[in-house]
Amino acid sequence: MSTATLAGRAISGSSASSGSLAGLGTAAGFILRRNWLRLIIWAAVLALMIPVVYDSQQRAFPTQAARDAYSQIANTPAVAAMTGLPYAAGSLGGILVIKIWMTLAVALGFASIFLVTRNGRADEEAGRTELLRSAALGRHAYSVANYLVVGALSVVSGLLISLLCLSLGLPANGSWVMGASIAGTGLAFLAVSTICGQLATTSRGANSLGVAVLALFYFVRAGADLQASDTSPSALSWFSPIGWAQNMRSFGENNWLPGLALLGLTVAGGALALRLETRRDLGAGILPERRGPATATRFLASPVGLVLRMQRGSLIGWFLGALVAGLFFGGVAKAMTAVLDPNNQFAKSFMGTGHSMLDGIMGIFVLFNGLLAGAFGIQALAAARGEEESGRLELQLAGSLSRFRWLGAHLVVAAVGSAAMLLLGGYLTGVSSQGAATGGAMAAASLAYWPAVLLMLGVLLFCQGFLPRPSTAITWAVYGLSLMAAMFGGLFSLSEVAIKATPFGAVPRVPAEDFAVLPLVVLSGLALALAAAGIWRFRTRDLMPE
Amino acid sequence: MxxxxxxxxxxxxxxxxxxxxxxxxxxxxxxxxxxxxxxxxxxxxxxxxxxxxxxxxxxxxxxxxxxxxxxxxxxxxxxxxxxxxxxxxxxxxxxxxxxxxxxxxxxxxxxxxxxxxxxxxxxxxxxxxxxxxxxxxxxxxxxxxxxxxxxxxxxxxxxxxxxxxxxxxxxxxxxxxxxxxxxxxxxxxxxxxxxxxxxxxxxxxxxxxxxxxxxxxxxxRHLHRTTVSAVLDGDASALAGVPGINDLVLEGSKAIFTVGSEDLAGVLRALAGYAPRSLVSAPPSLEDLFLRHYGGLPVPAAEAKTGSHAQADTAGAR
Missing domain, CATH: 3.40.50.300 (P-loop containing nucleotide triphosphate hydrolases)
Incomplete structure (x- = not known):
């Protein structure tokens, strides 16, 4: 009865849009109920970074004189490439922007991508959307509700950031622009992910596509900031939405216009996604389904062959990423050395200990290669849990395949693949550096990160044995914290000893630092112990599908 | 082996x-x-x-x-x-x-x-x-x-x-x-x-x-009761007194009941005395066995979705 009246109301709605949006409120409530904890954690963690970083920077630069001194040396290519142009380094607000703006903006972008996919394509893939759409729910109601809820995360996070800035006594105009520019970045990647969710047929595909677009825009703006004259951005920055948000210049010029452009981009992206949704069938992507071979080759039917085939697309993506990143790092290294003042003490301390500036820069790129390979390794090995979750592992183990061989196939692909990625990325960084370092030396330096990558795999194996359900999430959290410590530990005033106690911080950053065997032995030993415990547990526990 | x-x-x-x-x-x-x-x-x-x-x-x-x-x-x-x-x-x-x-x-x-x-x-x-x-x-x-x-x-x-x-x-x-x-x-x-x-x-x-x-x-099957459906010339309620008949359901001249396999011969002899016009007997179906253990009600043969034999018999009786 009530369903009939609801459906009747939906059909008799005065305009087409009220029909396609029937049940919007119910859908939004449903999505909120499924995501409230995630949303709160994202918003709270992002916003709380503001007082934490503000406090550390206030202690690092307590007087105006200290800040003025800092502003003289703040503009290094490394800072420009990683976190943007330090246009207001002489004020606490400007220093806050340098230290935390990019992290928050990019994190909010990631959050938007993952959340839109989780509620959109992932649900559609699992068949849950079909059930909802069979009720009196308009064609676009669920998608629009998803976009609105995830968009609200950006808005609320931005608002919290602004309010916290105000409460810290920072200038009002700059505080509002700071929150707005970060929220704007989140909204821009909301737009990106809505379209990705329409194009790809799987949630993994949608997430990969979204992250690839984010990485591309990050590198575009990094290139733009390296091209900048002093602290005025180059025209290239307008080719990336992150660049638009940066050009709002909070605590600097406080320009609201790019914020409006970001809003426009969000609305346009969402509208395009809804158009695409109208044109396709539920469950389908935009690309048509192709036929395939009627039999499996011997290779495909082997455990390693199957893993490689299932990860083919993502392997190609990661190796292309490593290739582009390697070439980019090498190319940028030369530009950096040209611009850098060799007497710049701050940059020197940031880059590394003792050696030349160029070696310091190359050391940072080696770290990037290591982090990239680590992310690849985790993603590749996490696919094992996906097989168990989906119930496909059950079918495989019902054949004469031992658990050890099955898990071993996944481990081999992740471990060997990450080693190959390290060698490739390092080699290309060296080769394209035009004499800054040789390909072989950089490949070897990058390979030193393999034990750190293996430790990540060890953590994941351990969790897959003992805590299978949250295993992937826990490992990504460990990875995220290690990345923060290794990349930004110095900026957050973490002590050298503390940084050296983290997986990626422990590795000697050759050529910026001297090579040492001990940390690599310790990392490998830890990795081995965790992996052995995890594999033992996996072989003795019940299978746990979702 | x-x-x-x-x-x-x-x-x-x-x-x-x-x-x-x-x-x-x-x-x-x-x-x-x-x-x-x-x-x-x-x-x-x-x-x-x-x-x-x-x-x-x-x-x-x-x-x-x-x-x-x-x-x-x-x-x-x-x-x-x-x-x-x-x-x-x-x-x-x-x-x-x-x-x-x-x-x-x-x-x-x-x-x-x-x-x-x-x-x-x-x-x-x-x-x-x-x-x-x-x-x-x-x-x-x-x-x-x-x-x-x-x-x-x-x-x-x-x-x-x-x-x-x-x-x-x-x-x-x-x-x-x-x-x-x-x-x-x-x-x-x-x-x-x-x-x-x-x-x-x-x-x-x-x-x-x-x-x-x-x-x-x-x-x-042997351990369980056969379901019998019979149409008599007169009022079927007389069957209530026949020993061995269980779960009797009466619809005018039509009677549906169950019989244990040990009582089947005696019940059939007694039935003959009431001049049945039609008689359908269905062995206990798997469904009956199943429902017996799950608290389901005994299903009258005419309505039960049972094996092909029983269905053919029922169709013939109509």
Whole structure:
């Protein structure tokens, strides 16, 4: 009865849009109920970074004189490439922007991508959307509700950031622009992910596509900031939405216009996604389904062959990423050395200990290669849990395949693949550096990160044995914290000893630092112990599908 | 060896998930060369039992033997000799059905291509389509073709026809008969009584993780009551006094009642005295056996969806 009246109301709605949006409120409530904890954690963690970083920077630069001194040396290519142009380094607000703006903006972008996919394509893939759409729910109601809820995360996070800035006594105009520019970045990647969710047929595909677009825009703006004259951005920055948000210049010029452009981009992206949704069938992507071979080759039917085939697309993506990143790092290294003042003490301390500036820069790129390979390794090995979750592992183990061989196939692909990625990325960084370092030396330096990558795999194996359900999430959290410590530990005033106690911080950053065997032995030993415990547990526990 | 080693021998099996007991003393026996039905409502522990037999879950206590081996310790070796079809088949969405059949067959130790092609034909399955585009029934066909194309000694089938249409169910029935003719063993978990009655030699009925009824179908029938429906010349209420008649339902001159097999001869003699115009007797159906253990009401034969014999008789009476 009530369903009939609801459906009747939906059909008799005065305009087409009220029909396609029937049940919007119910859908939004449903999505909120499924995501409230995630949303709160994202918003709270992002916003709380503001007082934490503000406090550390206030202690690092307590007087105006200290800040003025800092502003003289703040503009290094490394800072420009990683976190943007330090246009207001002489004020606490400007220093806050340098230290935390990019992290928050990019994190909010990631959050938007993952959340839109989780509620959109992932649900559609699992068949849950079909059930909802069979009720009196308009064609676009669920998608629009998803976009609105995830968009609200950006808005609320931005608002919290602004309010916290105000409460810290920072200038009002700059505080509002700071929150707005970060929220704007989140909204821009909301737009990106809505379209990705329409194009790809799987949630993994949608997430990969979204992250690839984010990485591309990050590198575009990094290139733009390296091209900048002093602290005025180059025209290239307008080719990336992150660049638009940066050009709002909070605590600097406080320009609201790019914020409006970001809003426009969000609305346009969402509208395009809804158009695409109208044109396709539920469950389908935009690309048509192709036929395939009627039999499996011997290779495909082997455990390693199957893993490689299932990860083919993502392997190609990661190796292309490593290739582009390697070439980019090498190319940028030369530009950096040209611009850098060799007497710049701050940059020197940031880059590394003792050696030349160029070696310091190359050391940072080696770290990037290591982090990239680590992310690849985790993603590749996490696919094992996906097989168990989906119930496909059950079918495989019902054949004469031992658990050890099955898990071993996944481990081999992740471990060997990450080693190959390290060698490739390092080699290309060296080769394209035009004499800054040789390909072989950089490949070897990058390979030193393999034990750190293996430790990540060890953590994941351990969790897959003992805590299978949250295993992937826990490992990504460990990875995220290690990345923060290794990349930004110095900026957050973490002590050298503390940084050296983290997986990626422990590795000697050759050529910026001297090579040492001990940390690599310790990392490998830890990795081995965790992996052995995890594999033992996996072989003795019940299978746990979702 | 397979002639005297039981295919499956489970005694007093227990399995807990946290605080809930999934199996609480289950017994299950399947002799070599036998097709065994495995019945129970949703959540009664059928799939848990099969997963323990596959070494995917570990038994808490009790004895479990499959083809003479231990399902957990000898999993890999045993799995070369068995084939499994789950009720809910999960496949790799971006591989074709044919590729999935190849992978599953290889894991079991190879496949006879001619047999596979014949089965693809019989089940009318297109192996070049991506698994993503398959319906539930087609995904089930993939697992069925992979299992039936093998020369496994024992087939573990967990509601294998739940997604198949009636035509494909007939193909499945024919395939299982062939498997039986070859002397192989089958454990068939199912909800479809007609299917089990058609195919199975023995039946095990479980409830809340405990076996409540087990044995040869004929023997089980013998232990239970036959349903009789009779139309008399006069008022049927006179039957109420006849000894041996139970569960009497009267509709004017029509009477429906049940009779224990030991009283059947006496009741029929008594009935003859009331000049019946028509008489239909149906042996206890599997559904009756099943419902008896689950608190269901006895189903009058005329309305019961029972075996083909009973249906034909009822049609004749009308």
């Amino acid at each position: 397979s002639s005297n080693t039981p295919a499956i021998s489970v005694t007093d099996l227990h399995k807990h998930f946290g605080s809930t007991a999934a199996l609480a003393g289950l017994d299950l026996n399947v002799e070599a060369g036998e097709v065994a039905g495995f019945l129970g409502p949703n959540g009664s522990g059928k799939s848990t039992t099969i997963r323990i037999l596959l070494g995917l879950l570990r038994a808490d206590s009790g004895s479990v033997k499959m083809l003479g081996g231990d399902p957990w310790d000898d999993a890999v070796a045993l799995h070369r000799r068995i084939a499994y079809v789950p009720g809910e088949v999960a496949l790799w969405p971006n591989l074709t059905g044919g590729q999935a059949i190849g992978i599953l067959s290889k894991l079991r130790g190879g496949v006879d291509p001619a047999k596979r092609d014949e089965l693809l034909e019989r089940f009318d399955l297109d192996p070049t389509k991506k698994a993503r585009s398959y319906s539930k029934g087609n995904r089930q066909k993939v697992a069925l073709v992979a299992a039936l194309a093998s020369d496994a000694e024992l087939l573990l089938l967990d509601e294998p026809t739940s997604g198949l249409d009636p035509l494909m169910e007939q193909v499945f029935t024919a395939c299982i008969r062939e498997v039986k003719d070859q002397g192989r063993s089958v454990l068939l978990s199912s909800h479809i009584f007609a299917e089990v009655e058609k195919l199975c030699d023995t039946v095990t009925i479980i409830r809340d993780g405990v076996t409540v009824e087990a044995g040869h179908l004929d023997a089980l």
